[in-house]
Amino acid sequence: MFKSGRVIFYSIVVVLVFIFLILVSKDDYAGSEMGIWLAILLALGAMLSIVVSSVIHLKNNPKSAKSLLMGVGAILVVCLVSYFISSGNLGDDYEKYNITTESQSRFIDMGLYLTIFLGFTAVVSIIVSESVALLKNQ
Incomplete structure (x- = not known):
């Protein structure tokens, strides 16, 4: 599980770098907007993972x-x-x-x-x- 999680993480990072490069090459301000949306997406993912792990912990304890x-x-x-x-x-x-x-x-x-x-x-x-x-x- 740990090794596959690492592979998934690096794959996501590579895809996000490509998206960033594509957006930045088209528009001067697209990179900053993408950064904000990426921060929002990561914050939502963190909140979702907190809720899911809390529910799993409460189910077990x-x-x-x-x-x-x-x-x-x-x-x-x-x-x-x-x-x-x-x-x-x-x-x-x-x-x-x-x-x-x-x-x-x-x-x-x-x-x-x-x-x-x-x-x-x-x-x-x-x-x-x-x-x-x-x-x-x-």
């Missing part, structure tokens, strides 16, 4: 589903709270980016609040885990 569902539920609660506390104001800057409804503004605010919350949580968890490890080793 049903006891771990409880902690996964608690984590997903916590993120959903943070999203809902962030959505409802966001103001939804439409300032002058929003018009430049074609954001015209209060709902779009709330989703943007929700994403910002979620990013700040998850970043803060990550920093705090790193500090706490390192502190606990430091105290355990003494």
